[in-house]
Amino acid sequence: MSERHAYRCTMGATLLDPSRTLFRLWAPTCTEVSLLLEGYPDLPMHVAAGGYFECIAPVEAGARYRYRVGPDLIVPDPASRAQPDDVHGPSMVVDPRAFEWRSTQWNGRNWEQAVIYEVHVGIAGGFRALCDDLPRIAALGITAIELMPLSEFPGGRNWGYDGVLPYAPESSYGTVDDLKMLVDTAHRIGLMVFLDVVYNHFGPDGNYLAQYAAPMFRAGSHTAWGAAIDFRIPQVRTYFLDNALYWLMEYRFDGLRLDAVDAIPERDWLVELLVHVRACVEPGRRVHLMLENRNNDADLLRRGFDAQWNDDGHNVLHVLLTGEHEGYYGNFQAGTACELAMVLRDGFVFHGQVEPVTGQPRGSPSGDLPATSFILFLQNHDQIGNRAFGERLDRLADPRALLAAYALLLLSPQIPMLFMGEEWGSTRPFLFFTSHNAALGRIVRDGRRAELAAFSHFSDPAVRETIPDPNDPATFEASCLPKSDRQSARAQDRINLITHLLALRAKWIVPRLRDAHALDARAIGQAAVIARWRMNDGAVLTIMLNLGPHAQADMPPCADRLVYAHPPPDRGKGTPVVLSGYGVMVFMTGDGHG
Numbered sequence: 001m002s003e004r005h006a007y008r009c010t011m012g013a014t015l016l017d018p019s020r021t022l023f024r025l026w027a028p029t030c031t032e033v034s035l036l037l038e039g040y041p042d043l044p045m046h047v048a049a050g051g052y053f054e055c056i057a058p059v060e061a062g063a064r065y066r067y068r069v070g071p072d073l074i075v076p077d078p079a080s081r082a083q084p085d086d087v088h089g090p091s092m093v094v095d096p097r098a099f100e101w102r103s104t105q106w107n108g109r110n111w112e113q114a115v116i117y118e119v120h121v122g123i124a125g126g127f128r129a130l131c132d133d134l135p136r137i138a139a140l141g142i143t144a145i146e147l148m149p150l151s152e153f154p155g156g157r158n159w160g161y162d163g164v165l166p167y168a169p170e171s172s173y174g175t176v177d178d179l180k181m182l183v184d185t186a187h188r189i190g191l192m193v194f195l196d197v198v199y200n201h202f203g204p205d206g207n208y209l210a211q212y213a214a215p216m217f218r219a220g221s222h223t224a225w226g227a228a229i230d231f232r233i234p235q236v237r238t239y240f241l242d243n244a245l246y247w248l249m250e251y252r253f254d255g256l257r258l259d260a261v262d263a264i265p266e267r268d269w270l271v272e273l274l275v276h277v278r279a280c281v282e283p284g285r286r287v288h289l290m291l292e293n294r295n296n297d298a299d300l301l302r303r304g305f306d307a308q309w310n311d312d313g314h315n316v317l318h319v320l321l322t323g324e325h326e327g328y329y330g331n332f333q334a335g336t337a338c339e340l341a342m343v344l345r346d347g348f349v350f351h352g353q354v355e356p357v358t359g360q361p362r363g364s365p366s367g368d369l370p371a372t373s374f375i376l377f378l379q380n381h382d383q384i385g386n387r388a389f390g391e392r393l394d395r396l397a398d399p400r401a402l403l404a405a406y407a408l409l410l411l412s413p414q415i416p417m418l419f420m421g422e423e424w425g426s427t428r429p430f431l432f433f434t435s436h437n438a439a440l441g442r443i444v445r446d447g448r449r450a451e452l453a454a455f456s457h458f459s460d461p462a463v464r465e466t467i468p469d470p471n472d473p474a475t476f477e478a479s480c481l482p483k484s485d486r487q488s489a490r491a492q493d494r495i496n497l498i499t500h501l502l503a504l505r506a507k508w509i510v511p512r513l514r515d516a517h518a519l520d521a522r523a524i525g526q527a528a529v530i531a532r533w534r535m536n537d538g539a540v541l542t543i544m545l546n547l548g549p550h551a552q553a554d555m556p557p558c559a560d561r562l563v564y565a566h567p568p569p570d571r572g573k574g575t576p577v578v579l580s581g582y583g584v585m586v587f588m589t590g591d592g593h594g
Contacts, residue, residue, distance in 0.1 A: 016056065018060055021060070027067075078165065083165055199243075310343065509535075
């Protein structure tokens with residue numbers, strides 16, 4: 001059995017039958033637009049309501065086309081489904097029903113089962129290479145892979161946040177059908193696939209929209225990455241709503257991670273997106289929506305978004321593990337163990353207080369939310385790659401403390417996320433890399449070095465010159481992860497630990513996780529905490545964690561089952577215990593197993 005899937009977008013090239021295609025472009029700044037099909041004369045497009053232009057042409061899948069939007073300006077389709085010759089080349093008509101989906105019984109997985117593995121597809125070798133690696137990833141106990149953004153970007157090396165054609169999968173990674181095969185294969189072995197999408201800005205090269213669709217951008221408003229998108233305009237809202245549904249319905253992704261939604265002032269559009277997705281997805285199919293949101297807007301989670309990346313949680317743990325305190329880590333210098341307790345109890349640290357670094361209040365109360373509303377991580381693409389030299393935690397932290405932190409990450413009720421290579425303790429960097437044209441590449445390189453001048457280590461211009469050039473191909477190559485790195489004894493030990501902890505999570509935590517809430521959490525030392533959660537069957541999960549070298553004596557007695565401990569406890573059941581330096585103990589009390 002097989003299935004075929006297509007989502008009809010408002011814009012773009014829509015195959016009406018095998019030999020006819022409807023072309024539709026939003027170009028409100030233009031008075032006339034022509035369709036340029038390779039091998040055909042220019043075809044004038046008709047004006048339609050709302051600033052759209054459209055026409056039907058006798059062409060089939062594979063036809064290449066562009067639009068003439070001015071006497072001297074020819075552009076690709078901003079809703080292009082495929083862009084085989086990069087961002088400045090022609091777009092290509094795609095037949096979405098040409099691909100036969102084999103995973104016909106797949107309806108996703110419950111959110112409580114999520115263990116996320118963040119992947120950069122280029123570092124993984126492209127869609128086909130990542131597809132081949134899926135069984136290894138699943139064997140760890142991972143249940144979802146999250147792909148960094150795939151929208152067509154300039155060149156072949158980029159994190160993906162410089163995408164300019166949001167509907168076209170990056171051509172350097174493979175074909176449209178290669179991506180569908182990746183998702184289909186993942187589903188057949190029980191893996192969800194999430195996609196990171198960027199709706200807050202376009203990249204700096206290859207975005208022509210301002211020249212023929214000026215209302216796409218909000219005059220006088222900018223984000224940290226470029227002109228702000230104007231979500232007050234109905235056609236703009238539709239363009240991005242369609243994009244979300246296109247990935248979910250046509251490519252069958254199991255969820256989306258919305259990048260930096262704090263840069264989208266129209267919060268109501270996020271709610272509209274949520275409503276549209278829930279209404280359009282087939283009954284019984286589980287699709288999940290995640291946020292990155294510096295605003296810590298807990299109400300969006302109450303309205304139905306599944307979870308938010310817990311940057312507060314990462315930042316607290318990073319300071320405890322490394323002692324670093326510059327930049328945004330300066331918000332977590334004082335009483336860090338107390339702040340870790342807040343993360344475990346409330347999810348966010350900042351829920352309305354003033355940040356020391358910015359002097360501004362941030363966040364809203366979040367303690368009523370279930371623990372699964374927060375995605376916890378020790379590393380991700382941002383937190384590694386935005387460092388000057390892309391160092392991973394295995395180069396920065398005491399290995400004993402790091403192993404204890406992994407027990408917290410993988411056994412706490414918050415949803416855990418790992419970054420590619422983390423499962424074997426990779427020490428290779430993950431650097432910021434691009435493949436811009438030479439002029440833009442110099443601007444990016446110099447701008448990045450100037451930003452880092454604010455850090456004491458890079459105050460010397462000579463030191464800043466040693467920061468890798470993002471546009472140098474060697475920067476990308478240094479970030480790649482050869483398979484041979486997984487073969488060392490140290491790598492195998494880390495793989496075994498991650499696999500063991502995820503097996504414990506699947507057995508002890510996941511079946512009890514729906515609506516699990518924190519009972520309490522408190523600091524019990526400079527770098528130690530104890531936290532308890534009420535699980536959905538009435539059991540109480542207790543985690544005692546010590547990220548410092550000094551033992552914590554006379555801890556509260558814990559009855560019932562010891563789920564995990566490292567090192568093994570030296571006291572008997574029901575008596576006060578000693579929590580060793582760099583130790584962790586996980587108990588389940590009242591679990592009904594006697």
